[in-house]
Amino acid sequence: MSEYKNSSYHIRLPILLAIALIAGVLIGSNFAEPKTDKKYQASIQKFTQLLDYIENDYVDTVNTASLLEESIEVMLDKLDPHTVYIPPRDAELMESQLRATYDGIGVEFNLLRDTLYVVTPLTGGPSETAGIQAGDKIVSVDGENIAGIGLNNRMVYDMLRGPRGSEVTVGVVRKNQEDIIEYDLKRGAIPQTSLDASYMIDDNIGYIKINRFAETTYREFKEALSNLKERGMSQLILDLQNNGGGYMSAAIGIADEFLKEGAVIVSQKGQSKKYDREDRAEEGGIFEEGAVMVLINEGSASASEIVAGALQDNDRALVVGRRSFGKGLVQYPFDLKDGSEVRMTIARYYTPSGRSIQKPYEDGEEVYNNDYYDRFVSGELFSQDSVHFDEDLAYKTASGRTVYGGGGIMPDYFVALDTTDNSAYINRLVANNTIREYTLDFRDNNPEMKNMSVDEFINDFEITDAMLQEVIAMGEKNGARFNRKQYTKSKELLKNLLKGRIAREVFDNDDAFYKVYNNSNEVYREAVNIFMNPDKLKEKSNTVLLQRM
Template identity: 55%
Template sequence: MANPESSKGTVLEGISRIKEILFQIDQNYVEEVDSEELVNSAIEGMLKKLDPHTSYIPAKDLEMVSADLRGNYEGIGIEFNIFKDTLYVVAPLSGGPSESAGLQSGDKIISVNGENIAGIGLTNRQVHEYLRGEKGSEVEVSILRRNADAPMQYTIVRDKIPQFSVDASYMVDDEIGYIKVSRFSATTYTEFIEALKDLKSKGLQKLILDLQDNPGGYMDKAISMADEFLSNNAMIVYTKGKEKRFNSEARAIKEGIFEKSPLIVLINEGSASASEIVSGAIQDNDRGLIVGRRSFGKGLVQMPIPLQDGSELRLTISKYYTPSGRSIQKPFGETPAEYQKEMLQRYEHGEYFVADSIQFADSLKYTTEKGRVVYGGGGIMPDYFVALDTAANSDYLNKLFYSNSLRQYTFSYHERNKKMLENMGKEDYISNFEVTDTMLSDLMKLAESNDVKFDSAQFEKSKKLIKIYTKAYIARNVWNNEGFYPIINQQNEIFKEALKLFDRAETLAKK
């Protein structure tokens, strides 16, 4: 073990050296330099020698980075999109300051506080910088509205805007319920419990918990969620660090509201961190069935350390382990670039398509509470593998998304048919609405205007998917995610397979 005094001396010498070099550059370098930029570069270079998830967040970026995990931010409260370099209000958020001020779906925001923002190459980041701000502060926006003769001026008082991490919850049939969780924020557990109680009131007997593409977040919220499924002091997760104070373990300590009934958890290559805590705990305790593809493999715990200038260091302090003793963290690779490319390597190796392409060493073999074999070494390997279905994908379909044509068309369709859609009702729409060939033709024409050249063969290959996406995005404009997910899940291969596997999940629940 390193001598603490010796380590302390090395650190102090290093600080002195860095200060001296910065001073010499500032005083004597041939050109003017941005000292702040130099310091940030030095910090980033230092952290690259550590793990891929230790990070430094400058003060100017911290608010935006933290907002997702806090579960709220301060701003004007709109869902927006940028079409042809113009900022459109997709919808003012219910109960938010923009709705109170009178903004409407379809409004074009052309200036903010007297500054033109149309046709300037606007980015999502710039939109946040223009519209977010301290609660109680005012922002003036100029709006172009359909059929209005001149721009309209609004003064909006910013407020706290809640962000939801439970994207959707609904009953698939009379027994099966579905909950989609997009991340683990400060409000996730509360949202999850509300959704679970609501589904139970509607007859919930079997649950699909969808953690696909959930990048994680707060570890304690994942632990609380897992506790709702586990009983009898079952281990959920434990951590180990260099310093003993960072060692911990979490167990099921309360009577959960869904401890005995059949459970299926959906994961894929985008499920990471807190998502892996939940799925690992469910798998290792033989509580439910994990369905999908191998998860990302992030098993490191970061501690946020505020710095004096308002910036923040997120420092890895420990690794977490599933109840069977598996470290979920995948290998770092030789370089940061190699680590980042690991997902592409999985794809090229065929892992997304064939379960047998994944080879685990015997040294990574572990057993669950009841003796099932599971593997460590990087991510959670599902109990039931579902191959990625790319049969209906095409470059043409991708271009409809990248050009924003599909969102632009569905947004316009909703605006033109708002009363008809609202009168139709969500359930009727989901069951009976059909995307017609005339609608597809209109979408193709719009795409052409966005420089997406029509490709007949690729269109036919993707036609079914294009119809599903079109129907789903129209529904999102009317009923938000509660309308979107019941439709979009019709093309989700992992969800569709899960519906066939409740006999296996039921067997696990009874053991």
């Protein structure tokens, strides 16, 4: 049976298994006992009776399945925003995003101008073994043309992923070769990671960025943490910005590496006591003494908030950034007989001080999903003074500091969103894949770049004005009209983004990307600044780290 998941990701899709659901398949699943309440049974009978009347006696022919889909969508809309139905074809894909491996041909791909472009063959995968190269364009699958047919990511997954050991033939167009090259590939297990970067900022400060909490996240994190500690790390920046969550167990394991034995990490309570639990730290954490900062923002949700809340309430870390998303609900996947599933909220989780950080959802899903826009308009993303908490939801950390429940983790040290160098023009270059296309072409046309070390690249490589003009021209070709005012405003950001992307492609290394790109990340910059100037904490009347620095 699947373990608890705690993710902000959710889908509202047509429900195809309504009859089975109403008949009690969900309620009578392996994890729950059938309900015997007379009112409940009467409701089931009333609904099925109505369906019989519509099917057999209504004047016109009716698509009963569509009626059922709509009725159950309405039913789920009355629950919380994270209880969702996932049809069979999407259940497997969603599950695979959190697994250690998936079965496929092993390529990182991108769709450029309606063509499937191989960004890089994954190390050890079938594509790399067969000889597929970065820059190849896959134009056919099993003899059928796939170029120029309106490909989307879903179609690519369906064509290239499949059972381990199954075979697929792909046709490839390669630069400077006229003929299509065909590769017969046997699908295999493809490893995937959830830790984006791990490196030393200087002789003392280490940095780890996690993009989601997946099956292997805890293992990846422990390995990275141990490696950095061996390299002399005494201070750590743990970056959970825009991490939408995942497996609760991974979050608990990571928090445990920082906390003394017996410290509460998280608890949860449901309507049924079988879902109640409390998780505490065990002995032997790898980094129980060094100073820690946890970076969060409005995109940090769920399992990210478990880690941030546990370390904040135990006064173990300084939380830096902006108020997190605010998801304090726990989902459990109830499998249905046709391969679909319902991910149902079965409990609320609570930080060690006892606070729930779930933001309100009583006003409906539209209001719930517009929360980021509301924060932007209200000024919350730019000023800590714009954040208002209910004093009735005030709690105390282990040392007596006040923290609040009712809507996300509020950082100890607020960092305003920096939009001074952002612009719609830069966003268009990213959205229409111009930046990605240019950096891939640059990598392919400059193979000598691989002879540089990452440090040499960071210190010596410059984005020239000539390169920027090439990007502008490519953007025009892709439909991004040049805007001089916005370009001038965002020039330095564009240069930094290009340099980071080139670093990633040339060295096939996310560490290289983040070493460059983090120069434009305001939360990261402020965290480093605090470590180097600890007196800033005194200015904020927060000494949680001073004794460790």
